[in-house]
Structures are given as C-alpha cells and as structure tokens.
Amino acid sequence: MNLFDILGPVMVGPSSSHTxxxxxxxxMARALLGQTPVQAELLLHGxxxxxxxxxxxxxxxxxxxxGLAPDDSRVPDSFSLAKERGLTFTFGTRELRDVHxxxxxxxxxxxxxxxxxxGASSPGGGRIKVFQVDGLDTSFTxxxxxxxxHNSDKPGCVSQVTxxxxxxxxxxxxxxxxxxxxGGSAVMVIECDQPVSEATAQWLRSLPGILRVNRYxxxxxxxx
Amino acid sequence: xIDFTSIEQMIAGAEQAGLPLWKGIQLSDCQRQNITPExxxxxxxxxxxxxxxxxxxxxxxxxSRSGLTGGDGGxxxxxxxxxxxxxxxxTDVMAGALRMGECNAxxxxxxAAPTAGACGVLPAVLLPCRKHLGVxxxxxxxxxxxxxxxxxxxxxxxxxxxxxxxCQAEIGSAAAMAAPAxxxxxxxxxxxxxxxxxxxxxxxxxxxCDPVGGLVEVPCVKRNVIGAMDALSAAQMALAGIESRxxxxxxxDAMAEVGRSLPHTLRETGRGGLAATPFGLEYxxxxx
Numbered sequence: 001m002n003l004f005d006i007l008g009p010v011m012v013g014p015s016s017s018h019t020x021x022x023x024x025x026x027x028m029a030r031a032l033l034g035q036t037p038v039q040a041e042l043l044l045h046g047x048x049x050x051x052x053x054x055x056x057x058x059x060x061x062x063x064x065x066x067g068l069a070p071d072d073s074r075v076p077d078s079f080s081l082a083k084e085r086g087l088t089f090t091f092g093t094r095e096l097r098d099v100h101x102x103x104x105x106x107x108x109x110x111x112x113x114x115x116x117x118x119g120a121s122s123p124g125g126g127r128i129k130v131f132q133v134d135g136l137d138t139s140f141t142x143x144x145x146x147x148x149x150h151n152s153d154k155p156g157c158v159s160q161v162t163x164x165x166x167x168x169x170x171x172x173x174x175x176x177x178x179x180x181x182x183g184g185s186a187v188m189v190i191e192c193d194q195p196v197s198e199a200t201a202q203w204l205r206s207l208p209g210i211l212r213v214n215r216y217x218x219x220x221x222x223x224x
Numbered sequence: 225x226i227d228f229t230s231i232e233q234m235i236a237g238a239e240q241a242g243l244p245l246w247k248g249i250q251l252s253d254c255q256r257q258n259i260t261p262e263x264x265x266x267x268x269x270x271x272x273x274x275x276x277x278x279x280x281x282x283x284x285x286x287x288s289r290s291g292l293t294g295g296d297g298g299x300x301x302x303x304x305x306x307x308x309x310x311x312x313x314x315t316d317v318m319a320g321a322l323r324m325g326e327c328n329a330x331x332x333x334x335x336a337a338p339t340a341g342a343c344g345v346l347p348a349v350l351l352p353c354r355k356h357l358g359v360x361x362x363x364x365x366x367x368x369x370x371x372x373x374x375x376x377x378x379x380x381x382x383x384x385x386x387x388x389x390x391c392q393a394e395i396g397s398a399a400a401m402a403a404p405a406x407x408x409x410x411x412x413x414x415x416x417x418x419x420x421x422x423x424x425x426x427x428x429x430x431x432x433c434d435p436v437g438g439l440v441e442v443p444c445v446k447r448n449v450i451g452a453m454d455a456l457s458a459a460q461m462a463l464a465g466i467e468s469r470x471x472x473x474x475x476x477d478a479m480a481e482v483g484r485s486l487p488h489t490l491r492e493t494g495r496g497g498l499a500a501t502p503f504g505l506e507y508x509x510x511x512x
Contacts, residue, residue, distance in 0.1 A: 001379060003249070003253045003376065004267060006376055006384070007268075007337050007338070007372045008335060008336060009335075010333060011333070012332065012333050013328030013329060013334050013340050013440070014288070014330075014331060014340060014439070014441070015341070016336055016339060016340045020336075020340070047509075050438070050509030050510065051437065051439065051494070053289065054288075054290045054438070054439040054441075055439065055440070059331075071274075073332070124385055124387065125336075125385070126336075
C-alpha cells in the first residue's frame with residue numbers, strides 16, 4: 001500500500017470495484033488474448049449481474065476490451081466505440097462456483113482467429129484477480145508483469161521457460177502451474193519483477209512444447 | 225522512515241527527522257516506492273489537477289443511469305447566489321461535495337479519496353480554500369500529503385472499505401483525512417492534526433453503509449456533504465486547542481472494532497438501513 005492507493009486512482013465513477021475494476025478486467029482479457037478482440041461473450045456473476053447495470057459495469061468491461069484505461073472519460077460511451085471499432089458482444093449471467101460476488105467469465109475471439117476464455121473478479125479498490133484461463137484455475141492480479149504460457153504437459157517445459165527468463169535477467173516472483181489432465185495441456189502463470197519484452201515472449205513461443213505465450217504489463221494509469 | 229501503523233509514531237518519525245509532517249510522509253513513501261520526491265510531487269499535483277478538472281466538469285443537467293442522482297449541486301449553487309443560512313464558504317463546500325458525488329454517480333472522471341463513494345469530501349473542503357482563504361496550490365498539495373498519510377494509518381489500523389467497516393470507513397475516513405489537511409493549511413501543529421483526525425472519526429463513528437439498490441448514490445452523494453462539514457468542525461476544534469480525550473490511535477482502534485461489529489446488512493450489501501425501506505426496495509436488484 002502506498003499514498004496513491006489512498007489518494008487515487010483517478011477513475012471514471014461510480015465504483016472502484018464495479019467500474020474501475022471491471023475496466024481492468026477487460027484490459028487484462030484483451031492482453032491475454034494477445035490480439036484485438038472482434039467478438040466477446042460476457043457472463044456476469046453475483047453482484048456484477050445484479051447491480052452491474054446501475055454501476056456501468058457492462059460499459060466498463062467493454063471499455064477495457066477496447067483497451068481503454070479506468071480513467072478514460074469515454075468509458076460510459078464504450079458501446080458506440082465498440083461498434084465503430086468492429087467489436088460485437090453479448091451479455092448474459094452465469095452462476096459461477098466459489099468465486100467472489102464481483103466476477104465475470106469472458107469468452108473472446110480475436111481478429112486473427114485466436115480464442116480465449118478468462119474468469120476474473122474485482123474484490124475492491126480497483127484491484128482484480130484472474131481465477132481462470134481457458135478452464136484451468138489460476139490466481140494472479142496483474143500487479144506485476146505477468147506471462148501466461150500454455151504448454152503441452154510434458155517433462156521439461158517449465159525448466160525451459162524459467163531458464164529462458166533467467167538468461168534474460170528476469171527474476172520470477174511467483175510461478176503457478178495447472179493442467180487439465182495428465183499429458184494434456186497446461187497453463188503456467190509467471191509473475192516477474194521486471195517487464196517482459198515482446199522479443200522474450202517471441203523467443204518463448206519458439207520453444208518446443210510451448211503452445212501460446214501472452215504477456216501482461218501493469219498499466220501506468222495515473223497521472224495521465 | 226515513518227511507520228504508518230500509528231498516528232503517534234508517524235508524527236514522532238517526522239519530528240525525529242526534523243521534517244514538517246507532510247515532508248516526512250512524502251519522503252517515507254518515496255523510499256517505500258523507490259521513486260524520487262520530484263516524481264511523487266508531480267503525481268500528487270496531478271491528483272489536485274484531476275480533482276479541479278472533475279469539479280469543473282460538473283453539469284447540473286446530468287443524471288445517473290438509475291435516475292436517482294443529479295442536479296443537487298446546481299441547486300446548492302443557485303441558493304448560494306442569495307443570502308444563505310451557512311454563509312458563502314460553507315455553501316461553496318456543500319455545493320462542491322454534492323457536485324463531486326454526483327459526477328461520480330454519473331460516470332465522470334473523479335479521484336477516489338480514499339474511495340469513489342467518498343470522493344467529494346477532500347475536494348469539497350480543499351478547493352474552496354483557494355478562493356476563500358487565499359491558499360496556494362503548493363500548500364494544497366502539501367495538504368494532500370498530510371491527508372494521505374493519515375489515510376495510510378486509518379487503512380492499516382481500521383479500514384477504508386464500506387464492505388468491511390461500513391460508511392464510517394469511507395465518508396468517515398475521508399473526513400478524518402480532510403480534517404488534518406485543513407489544520408495543515410491553517411498552520412496548525414502535527415498534534416493538532418492528530419486530534420482533528422480523531423475528532424472527525426469520533427463524530428461519524430458507527431455510520432452504516434446502506435446504499436439504495438447497492439448503488440453509489442443514495443445516501444452516498446449527500447453523505448459527502450456531512451463528511452466535509454465534519455472535517456471542518458473537527459479542524460476548527462483542533463485549531464482552537466480542543467483535544468480528543470481518547471488518544472487518536474485508540475479512536476482508530478475503536479473504529480476498527482465498531483466496523484467488525486456492524487451486521488452484514490449494513491456493510492455495503494444494500495440489504496439494510498435506507499436500502500431496506502419501501503422506497504429503497506423499489507431499487508433492489510432483481511436476482512440474488
């Protein structure tokens with residue numbers, strides 16, 4: 001916690017959890033897709049579903065998918081901006097199990113055909129937590145530079161990736177590993193102390209057994 | 225390095241370093257964040273600028289999505305054109321609190337201070353000091369450091385979340401940050417800032433979070449007014465030499481304890497208090 005967690009963020013109202021956090025969830029989903037989304041299905045859970053309408057949560061999520069920041073005054077007008085930029089979307093509700101009341105499941109399709117399903121929560125103060133990526137459990141906040149690596153569940157994948165990061169002088173802060181089933185696909189979430197460059201991500205993609213690499217760099221949202 | 229877990233230690237830390245309280249707060253945060261004082265100052269002045277812009281962006285014709293909010297800041301300013309009950313300074317403070325609360329409800333750009341729901345209190349008391357007290361922007365930025373330092377201690381010792389501690393943690397915290405900031409602007413001593421903070425908390429102790437429809441509108445917008453008035457009264461008492469009988473850190477501990485004792489229905493669930501009145505229930509969420 002620092003002074004600017006107390007005084008700040010600069011954000012579009014009315015709620016840090018239902019508006020600012022929702023924008024951040026959209027931005028995170030866009031970053032994890034790694035391309036411009038053209039289609040989105042958003043399933044709201046709990047308080048997002050019941051009070052989202054009055055908090056502008058829907059507009060906030062779409063604003064984030066368009067890459068807007070929580071303090072962008074175009075957040076309330078994101079639906080018309082989405083139309084201009086060719087993003088079509090639908091909203092629904094879904095009861096998710098064992099998640100925070102402020103949660104959403106987002107299914108995205110990108111301009112180059114990429115697909116992603118991400119589940120995230122906004123527990124308060126504009127902070128977020130990604131609890132699911134493509135059906136696999138995760139737990140990360142986007143407060144540190146983050147890599148999400150989809151790999152085949154085979155020996156050596158983790159050491160290859162962490163070795164490659166070490167060679168770049170990147171320190172791993174946390175590492176989570178989850179898989180769908182033995183020998184299937186797995187997802188590695190790596191939070192680093194330093195930003196990960198696109199070149200490093202590109203190099204990781206060339207390694208055997210690595211299916212997809214997406215990176216998220218925390219925003220410098222304020223001051224503008 | 226200042227310890228932000230107690231008001232007493234925060235003040236003692238700055239005194240031992242021979243620094244004014246605002247400077248001690250700034251330098252300690254710079255050390256924690258590994259940033260320069262210049263970068264920190266630029267960021268804090270951007271906060272003041274964002275508050276000023278937000279205030280200027282108010283339109284009395286704007287309405288929130290629910291239709292519950294809008295126009296009251298305009299009414300207060302109109303009333304202020306003539307003879308008022310509270311005089312020009314307090315009328316400007318009240319109008320400013322309403323404007324910012326309404327801007328937030330209408331999805332405009334605001335500065336959470338410490339939360340979005342309580343975003344009106346600090347700007348309401350600080351911005352009119354330019355016009356009415358001739359205060360410089362430099363002094364206002366210093367005052368924001370004082371406010372944030374007290375906010376850090378409140379967050380560490382009690383809470384700044386309505387879901388955790390009720391409205392006393394949001395509007396109460398904002399008032400408890402604004403009161404010492406006002407004492408700073410008037411040249412008061414750190415001990416007076418501590419008592420101003422404590423008295424502001426005590427006066428709103430136990431305030432419940434009961435938003436109609438779960439929305440940050442009713443009663444949140446108008447509670448920004450009472451938060452601003454609470455800050456002014458606590459600051460004026462402290463400047464007059466009046467002290468909180470209960471030591472300031474113990475007041476924050478009481479705030480934490482009261483917050484924990486509040487029932488779930490009165491902690492931002494939209495299920496008790498004003499939210500559970502027949503009027504409030506008309507706005508209750510359909511599902512859940």
